[in-house]
Amino acid sequence: MSFGPLILGHRDPEVAESLQGAIARGWTYGACEAYSLELAEHIIHRIPFLDKIRFVNSGTEAVMTAIRLARGYTGKDKIIKFAGCYHGHTDSMLIKAGSSVAMIAESSSKGVPAGVAQDTIVLELDDLPAVEAAFAAFPNQIAGIILEPLPANNGLLIQREEYLRGLAAIAKKNGALLILDEVISGFRIGFGGMAEKLNLTPDLVTYGKIIGGGLPVGAVAGKGEIMDCLAPHGGVFQAGTLSANPLAMVAGLATLRQLDAQFYADLETTSNQVGNILSSWLQSFSEAQLDRYGSLFWINPGKEQVRQVSAIPANLQASFQPIFSKALAAGVYLAPSGYEVGFVSRAHQAVLPELEAALNPVRH
């Protein structure tokens, strides 16, 4: 499922048709065109807490822009992020908690300058007092809190609702922005993602993956007052030669148009069925359990719900390898890492009998 974008499955006919139409007309103009306006209006009309949206080329770019915007809007430099959340590969997000002094972070990739790490604070998920402590330690210096409201890049770390509400309240109290990175969860956990499901009101949201229907797109969206700080209206620079290119815009629109209430109800049914088949299979030979949230699932090596990445056993890859190989031998391709989640698409409905026959031949 290409790590998330293909919620309709491969080669959806409506997406293919709109792509062919766009190719026949021309695929980049570098000028305002109708495609991105149509996609923007479609999204803004359906997600009540968004006033404006800016299209970029990837989830990474969306996060990079959201962070610059948070800093530009608040006039503060530091950003809080959480261990276990992934936000793409912009320098300021390739940062992990340092081993020595509390709250001194270090880069998690070669090539990221130490100076960049100084402005990123890395905390554990599911720990509100740690967030309070960070605001106390750096008064008036924190521009925003960024997190995946449904962390799905290091296992599936389903958060408590009170925790997410607590973060929003702490951010607000301290004049910092709440940035929800919904690059995976947006348009997957319902159209408006986790924010809509839990009725959270983020200041900024980042999207990617599904929003481009399988072509390269990302977007940052949010409150008008904040979005207006982006160039050319405001002083926070952002640009992109191929941003909002027509192919990505029409593929995104042709995808999002199909995502109505009935679609999400059917996807939940399909995901439940896929989950049951995988669970029975796992139980037949392994200690691992299947954790599922909507159309996302994760093979959890233990029996407990995990909320912090530090609770995932360090030898996860060793225990996952035989599970991966066994699935592959049966003709089922799981994501090739124990830390990756699986994605269910609409297309899986048609292959449920095949999946059952491949994994649970006796039961079948």
Ligand SMILES: *Cc1c(COP(=O)(O)O)cnc(C)c1O
């Ligand atoms: C995939 C992902 C990104 C990065 O998106 P790219 O398009 O790969 O740059 C950022 N945040 C989250 C939550 C993601 O899952």
